[in-house]
Structure formats: structure tokens, C-alpha cells
Amino acid sequence: MSSPTRSRDKVLQSLYEIEVGGSDLKEILKTRSKERKNTFFKNLLIGVTNLIDDLDATLKTGIDRSIKQLDPIERNILRIAIYELEKKELEPVIIISEAIRMSKKYGSTDGYKFVNAVLDKLVKEKEGKR
Numbered sequence: 785m786s787s788p789t790r791s792r793d794k795v796l797q798s799l800y801e802i803e804v805g806g807s808d809l810k811e812i813l814k815t816r817s818k819e820r821k822n823t824f825f826k827n828l829l830i831g832v833t834n835l836i837d838d839l840d841a842t843l844k845t846g847i848d849r850s851i852k853q854l855d856p857i858e859r860n861i862l863r864i865a866i867y868e869l870e871k872k873e874l875e876p877v878i879i880i881s882e883a884i885r886m887s888k889k890y891g892s893t894d895g896y897k898f899v900n901a902v903l904d905k906l907v908k909e910k911e912g913k914r
Contacts, residue, residue, distance in 0.1 A: 786818075789882065791825040792864060796886055798829050799860040809833050832860075832867045839863045842870075845909070846902040857891045858899055865903050869910070876907045 786794070798816065801807040809830065819825040832839065840851050843862055851859060865883040869876060880903045887896040 786822050786825065788824055789885075791819070791822055791828065792882055792886060793889070794819050794825055795829045795832065795864060796857070796860055796890060799832060799863065800856060802833070803860065804856055828864065828867070831871075832863050835867060836863065839866045842866050842906065843902070846906045855892055855895060858887055858895045861886050861891065861899055862902055865899075866906065869903075869907065876903075880904065880907070 794816070798807075798812045798819075801812060802809065812829070813820050813826070816825075840863070843851060843859075843866060846862075847854070854862075861883050864886075865879050868874060868879045868882075880900065883899050883903055884896045887899045891899070
């Protein structure tokens, strides 16, 4: 069984393959046989993929440029984090920490600062609406 941290990394890689490599969700699930048995991985990947337009609509409110201008790694890290924030199964601080960890590992040099700022802004906006 893979940890949620490793699963998030695999989801990020899968979303990147879909977006940049032209793969589709069915292909990814077929070729990643180990992850296919992992409920967390499957639910996160399918959830993000199915709600991508809603996630992007939320993301747009937290950025000052178009979504297309974002680095594909950072864009997909933000999608994963927004999806997890909306599910409310984990504390926002844990979700943001995971997003920062992924962007330090896979993203551009200072990408984690951008990811942190966007998620921080979205969380504060959401808390203000309660």
C-alpha cells in the first residue's frame, strides 16, 4: 500500500502525462496497475480529472494571469490541492504543506513560493466567506 504522499506524487505525474503527453485517464489507469489498486490514488486522480473545470475556476480567483501561463507542474499541484481543500478531509495546513513539498520536488526553482501564495490566498478567501 502506497502512502498518501507517494500517491499524490503519482497523481501529479499522471496529470502531467494527461496534459503534456496526451494520455487519457483510462490509459493511465490501465498502465499504472500498482496504483490502480490504491483507492486514494484512484479517487484523487479521477476526482481532479472529472472536476478540472471547477478546480480551474477556483484557481483563476487566486492568480493574476491565465491558467495556461502557469507551469504545468504547478498548475496540476494547485489543482490537486484545491480538490483536497474542497473535500475538507485534511486540515488546510497539511494540504498546503504537501503542495509545497511537491513543487519543491518537481516544480521550478521558486515555484513553491507561488503555490504557497495562491493556496494561502484561496484558503483565506474561503475562511472569510464562512
